[in-house]
Amino acid sequence: MARANDAVAAALEEYAELFAMTGGDAFRVRSYQKAAKAIAGFPEDIAATAVRSVPGVGEAIAKKVEEFLTRGSFRQLDDLRGKVPEGVRRLTRVPSLGPKKAVFLFQELGIDSPEALAEAIGQGRLRGVKGFGPKTEANLLHGLEQLEQAGARVDIGTAMDLAEQIIASLDAERIAYAGSLRRMKETIGDIDILAVGPESLMDDFRGMPYVAEVIASGEKKTSVRTTQGVQVDLRLVPAASWGAAMQYFTGSKEHNVHLRELVVKRGWKLSEYGLFDGDRVIAAEREEDVYEALGMPWIPPTLREDGGEIDAALAGELPDLVTVADLRGDLHTHTDLTDGIASLEEMVAAAAARGYSYYAVTDHAPDLAMQRMTLERALEQRERLRRLQADYPDMRLLHGTELNIGPDGSVDWPEEVLAGFDVCVASVHSHFTQSREEMTRRFVAACENPQVHIIGHPTTRRIGRRPPVDADWDEVFRAAARTGTALEIDSAAERSDLPSDLVRRARHHGVRFSIDSDAHSVPGLAGQRFGVGVAQRGWLNADDVINTWPLERLLDFLGR
DNA sequence: GCCGTTTTCGGCCCGACTGTTTTCAGTCG
Structure with a gap:
């Protein structure tokens, strides 16, 4: 079961950052950071604990945490989010660019995102600005490149915490994460969650406190961006095709393309609804059945990158993976x-x-x-x-x-x-x-x-x-x-x-x-x-x- | 904002590196 600790810690971390950027006292910033670290590292679920008992949490932070636990945010955080554009916060993700320079760039030059910074450098608008010499400019360009390479992806720990929190928050008949998270990829671009349940699940999902923005919403799929900036897709799938859907949405794309070649050779069809011979369902409810019908054992999701796992499975030579x-x-x-x-x-x-x-x-x-x-x-x-x-x-x-x-x-x-x-x-x-x-x-x-x-x-x-x-x-x-x-x-x-x-x-x-x-x-x-x-x-x-x-x-x- | 066998006030892991500054600010680990 997901603990509230990580969501609370993330909010305090964000507050510390925004507080620092708006000129907050450095020692108070450290207090928020310390409290965030202590809560993330606290062995008990913070929602079921007296918050004050966590070392580093005093009167003031306890109040903020309690408010966060009831409504998914706290007043002071809302205030600062209103003052500092989200893009300015992202500016500090650029290596070599900290809160001081980020705020300076925003206030003096109106630069409010890494994209805007790249543009400003391209236009030569940083030339002659106090504190931004040629070396700094080159470092910023290099940092922007690195940021671009990392993309909007988050590490698997952040993604896993979020996925577990979302799964725990929704009352579905059946629910699980698929995609790169299930493959345990080290970085996650977006989180795919599959669920069996009523359509009202979509309404529930859209209304959750961790949702910052609804990107798209239909009968079968809802995409949102969370307060942490991660995209999450929730898909409703029929119970009868759960296994096929898990197989399909776990990927990787390359693995599925390779698998479908084998399917086509047999004159069959594989989709998120099942493995079919014409209208006849060969496999759909259980993921294992999809693989077994193709003459191989179930392949662990961590191997599904089209890196030789399909041939190994067909030959009965899948590794006995460490667990x-x-x-x-x-x-x-x-x-x-x-x-x-x-x-x-x-x-x-x-x-x-x-x-x-x-x-x-x-x-x-x-x-x-x-x-x-x-x-x-x-x-x-x-x-x-x-x-x-x-x-x-x-x-x-x-x-x-x-x-x-x-x-x-x-x-x-x-x-x-x-x-x-x-x-x-x-x-x-x-x-x-x-x-x-x-x-x-x-x-x-x-x-x-x-x-x-x-x-x-x-x-x-x-x-x-x-x-x-x-x-x-x-x-x-x-x-x-x-x-x-x-x-x-x-x-x-x-x-x-x-x-x-x-x-x-x-x-x-x-x-x-x-x-x-x-x-x-x-x-x-x-x-x-x-x-x-x-x-x-x-x-x-x-x-x-x-x-x-x-x-x-x-x-x-x-x-x- | 937190914390207390030197303190309920006055401290708060601290040093290296970098670029830009002519004496230091910002960033990072």
């Missing part, structure tokens, strides 16, 4: 010692509740200055973790760290310190714009460090915010395979990193993977389901993933 149930632990997580929001004790208790055989705490290492890590603090944490171990006889607690890979491939702590950690994840957190050669050398050097077990979020992309770094990935994969360094599939939805296409390529080089949550909160631990989606899209089976292995085998891998 969430295969995971025995998590090897990359944070606590409030650095930038997490839950304590060590809370995170460990939550991990135990998830039934893990092992669990690694990997707070940031000292070179990420804002985290203020020191060796002393790390060793104190280790002591606390060792003491906690006694309370968890069925779960091995591993003390790890997330190191920073420097520009030359070196990491923060010297070898003798690293040797004291059970798990070392090493990640790039700076110098993103090195040349391909430098970046490749940097990753290869990190792989060759015998103390490094896992390369964290390898491409360092942040969906919609930062492009992946440039490296010769095949070279990196060869180094990882040669040195026995695992590559991480970071499950945090805005990362989804490695991306699935690179996962599949890396697998061909014989690389092992670790599907980690990179959780900064208790609910963050559940994010592994998105990493499993990426892994499935990369055709991984359980054996490819080190944290499906039994404890002994994992310890062996870690060299202990």
